[in-house]
Amino acid sequence: EVQLVESGGGSVQPGRSLRLSCTASGFSFDDYAISWVRQAPGKGLELVSLIRNRAYGGATDYAASVKGRFAVSRDDSKDIAYLQMNSLKTEDTAVYYCARGGGSGYYLFDYWGQGTLVTVSS
């Protein structure tokens, strides 16, 4: 069974950092891109970052709203993807989901984690 489990969310002050993890199981992790999609309270979905698999050079993309502050990475030996979030702003407050796909020739998000809440507030 394919599973994605996010962890690392919490409450932080503006300007601080947080690292989210997405632990995968049930599929060949290194065959797929992993995307991070966030949803602010009462709002829609926004893809903030994705990382392709090694076959696609592990290339990364970022939304303009987080470029230069967030960094996505993956450890294929552990089946984990990470989202390092620096210089957090109040507008980064959201539930963060990781999802399988979005790149590496796989143009859909077919499995999602349960989400982890990030609250940025003073």
Add this chain to the structure above:
Amino acid sequence: QSALTQPASVSGSPGQWITISCIGTSNDVGKYDYVSWYQQHPGKAPKLIIYDVSKRPSGVSNRFSGSKSDNTASLTISGLQAEDEADYYCASHATSGTFWVFGGGTKLTVL
């Protein structure tokens, strides 16, 4: 890139059918057949219900169907059921940015 345009809400009675539109541009919906639709119940993660414009993942009811014409994609739900009440989001591969753009979401109410 700008978000895809969806109606904020739609409604229908049990047994009826509804259609949700998703309007994009020639740089996303109009350019690629990589349009997907997601259903989200309150407090839950999104669930894929349509991909590649009109394909259904295994286990998704055939009451859900998708189509595309020019820069507009559509999701049709036939034989509405109470359990279909949820938010629905479209997404499309795009030519720039993160190469993905989502719609703003549509709240479906089953009367």
